């Protein structure tokens with residue numbers, strides 16, 4: 001599933017020793033495997049080859065320009081959800097005709113930027129947005145391609161409520177039964193071409209069935225729209241494919257494809273185009289967060305390890321109660337994990353709460369985790385941190401956002417330097433009196 005492996009008792013990313021990397025760049029630091037990014041993209045594309053999909057990587061997942069550039073070079077497009085992400089995707093060299101734009105609250109300015117760039121498709125999430133896009137495109141004398149994001153009222157499988165988007169009453173998308181009216185309305189606009197239907201159910205979705213259910217409903221809608229005389233060129237199935245946070249739990253690409261391809265095949269054979277928007281399934285296991293144990297102390301029944309990474313660097317545990325496997329980079333007694341799971345069946349483990357340095361009681365990366373014996377100064381690797389890790393990092397507590405390093409074979413390069421104190425105050429204007 002990725003290129004992070006133990007060799008002679010030390011964790012490596014591809015051919016690079018992570019201990020050496022932590023010494024070179026300090027901690028906390030995100031480390032990404034170029035090969036894992038590229039392989040995930042290639043495997044997904046191969047699994048769905050019969051549909052010849054346009055794979056638009058969800059930029060919000062992990063948005064460093066260098067990673068976007070790598071994925072773009074591997075043939076990916078981009079799914080963006082803001083003007084800022086559009087800017088990133090274009091800056092990284094991803095062609096506009098491979099960019100799709102979702103999001104419930106796009107501003108007029110963001111719509112203008114999308115029209116100006118000439119992107120593949122704006123995914124519309126409300127009737128008012130459609131009206132605004134029409135006005136914007138008309139004022140610019142341009143024509144824009146758009147799709148309606150529908151809400152198919154389908155619950156993901158194993159998907160937490162906090163990351164579900166496709167059920168009734170959600171702020172995302174437009175209820176199925178309201179969609180035909182929008183197509184009728186849009187037919188009156190000269191500058192918007194409604195050419196497709198988009199669906200994204202939330203994530204992670206640990207089974208192909210919700211996709212099958214949702215896409216079956218979407219294709220019924222497509223038939224109805226076509227019968228009404230609308231040209232439907234595109235179906236976008238969104239993202240949400242699960243990543244292997246634990247060994248063997250997520251369905252592989254083949255399992256998703258086996259169920260989904262037959263549903264969409266007739267649409268493609270009829271000349272339709274399929275878009276996919278994977279995020280975490282590409283990025284999560286392509287990145288880890290390296291952190292060092294600063295202090296060990298006893299608190300009640302637990303031993304607490306205070307590490308130098310916290311919710312400011314990786315918020316998923318604090319925000320969603322997400323599980324991240326973690327293990328020392330050079331484990332005591334040579335205790336290398338047999339797989340990644342909540343419970344590791346090895347003798348000689350100790351129980352720790354892993355806490356960050358932030359002044360918040362939710363700032364834990366893990367509770368009651370069984371790990372090889374830790375010593376102050378030990379380096380710990382937090383796995384599956386490539387998705388929604390750095391992308392959600394903040395400067396809370398005026399902390400410095402981490403460095404990011406990209407490993408490629410035996411080599412590595414810094415693709416984002418660690419913040420500095422100057423970065424913290426840069427956007428705040430000068431004090432009265434002119435100090436600083």
Ligand SMILES: *Cc1c(COP(=O)(O)O)cnc(C)c1O
Nearest residue numbers: 058102203239240277278279280
């Ligand atoms: C977040 C998002 C995705 C990606 O979700 P993953 O779970 O990371 O695959 C895809 N499409 C849209 C519209 C999104 O908002």
